[in-house]
Amino acid sequence: MPSRLAVLASGRGSNLQAIIEHFDNLARERVAKVVLVASNRADSPALVRAATASIDIAHFNSADDGSELVGLLKAFRIDLVVLAGYLKRIPPKVIREYSGRILNIHPALLPAFGGEGMYGARVHEAVIASGARESGVTVHLVDDEYDRGPIVAQWRMPVNPSDTAESLASRVLNIEHVVYPRAVEMVAILQQLESKRTD
Helix, strand or coil: CCEEEEEECCCCCHHHHHHHHHHHHHHHHCCEEEEEEEECCCCCHHHHHHHHCCCEEEECCCCCCCHHHHHHHHHCCCCEEEECCCCCCCCHHHHHHCCCCEEEEECCCCCCCCCCCCCCHHHHHHHHHHCCCEEEEEEEECCCCCCCCCEEEEEEEECCCCCCHHHHHHHHHHHHHHHHHHHHHHHHHHHHHHHHHHC
């Protein structure tokens, strides 16, 4: 039975789209399925993407202690939570309830260029300003510190001398669309194997 995924998104939802398409393309071999897309923003374009794909959507209050989000995830019997452009801190209550089952993608090679406030263009500006020759993406498990959870996967790419923050961001995003769905698939498979082992 496929793992049930919830994707949390605040923005456009391009990584969400990549994840939906990846698991749809697996067809009968699908190991996971997006069953819920939730956002702290009622006007998030990601919710429109999800509704267009006939996936259940929800809007929740990110200012509470996480009780609303935990209730929502439990109601949908979620196995794995995937952050895709979700820009709010996950409350400790949610992290405790879904420990080892929340994934995030960061547009740089953690532990460098991570931490509170390091998202979007700020990351790429910092990479270029540092003179780093490489950047890339990092998929990691979420814990109670920004961008410090165990790393699941990384993909490296060169920083070109001509790169601007915008051009680097565009190239990194293209890599995210390839790496993130496959990392989610890998974690879902490992979860299922662990579940069978402990049954």
